[in-house]
Amino acid sequence: EADIYQTPRYLVIGTGKKITLECSQTMGHDKMYWYQQDPGMELHLIHYSYGVNSTEKGDLSSESTVSRIRTEHFPLTLESARPSHTSQYLCASSDRTVTDTQYFGPGTRLTVL
Amino acid sequence: GDSVTQMEGPVTLSEEAFLTINCTYTATGYPSLFWYVQYPGEGLQLLLKATKADDKGSNKGFEATYRKETTSFHLEKGSVQVSDSAVYFCALHRSGGSYIPTFGRGTSLIVHP
Numbered sequence: 242e243a244d245i246y247q248t249p250r251y252l253v254i255g256t257g258k259k260i261t262l263e264c265s266q267t268m269g270h271d272k273m274y275w276y277q278q279d280p281g282m283e284l285h286l287i288h289y290s291y292g293v294n295s296t297e298k299g300d301l302s303s304e305s306t307v308s309r310i311r312t313e314h315f316p317l318t319l320e321s322a323r324p325s326h327t328s329q330y331l332c333a334s335s336d337r338t339v340t341d342t343q344y345f346g347p348g349t350r351l352t353v354l
Numbered sequence: 355g356d357s358v359t360q361m362e363g364p365v366t367l368s369e370e371a372f373l374t375i376n377c378t379y380t381a382t383g384y385p386s387l388f389w390y391v392q393y394p395g396e397g398l399q400l401l402l403k404a405t406k407a408d409d410k411g412s413n414k415g416f417e418a419t420y421r422k423e424t425t426s427f428h429l430e431k432g433s434v435q436v437s438d439s440a441v442y443f444c445a446l447h448r449s450g451g452s453y454i455p456t457f458g459r460g461t462s463l464i465v466h467p
Contacts, residue, residue, distance in 0.1 A: 281460075283457075286454065331397050333398075335455075341448070342388070343390075343445075343455060345398040345399065346397050348396070
């Protein structure tokens with residue numbers, strides 16, 4: 242059973258607010274990812290990390306930032322939320338076995354008014 | 355680069371019907387192939403996988419065979435249930451620390467009683 246957690250599950254905030262979406266995993270995985278999922282369900286990679294102090298931007302341009310100070314924790318921060326940031330955000334981690342299976346959190350549904 | 359193409363949805367079926375969701379890929383070498391499932395309000399979870407050509411992955415009555423000659427990994431189930439209603443993602447992974455998985459756009463399945 243995968244153990245990856247995201248908080249909050251749902252968030253409604255006003256424009257201009259700073260927010261942090263939390264993601265934690267207890268599996269000791271080195272790799273972690275943030276995806277934005279649009280209403281059509283397609284996944285867009287916005288950030289990823291290979292390990293502590295490693296962060297990279299993904300394919301989708303994003304105004305968010307991430308940090309990886311501890312192996313188990315990979316928070317995503319929006320300095321100034323806008324309505325265009327309204328979306329579902331999914332965090333994932335993966336092991337280093339040959340198959341590199343991804344384990345996903347339940348997601349955070351963000352609405353910016 | 356790598357890419358995954360899966361059939362567009364939604365796929366709408368009656369209970370006990372046969373299901374096929376097509377997935378084809380473009381990649382060099384020998385990637386691993388995956389199907390993930392996303393139930394409403396949840397994150398993605400691994401459904402099945404195959405790591406080499408001619409391997410068959412199976413789980414919960416779903417099957418998919420890794421066909422290198424046709425670069426395909428079609429998902430099948432002989433008799434779907436209402437509880438199978440979800441979004442299904444085909445994905446391609448490679449071994450190696452720096453590789454980022456490639457996902458298809460997702461196919462929504464709706465099963466009616």
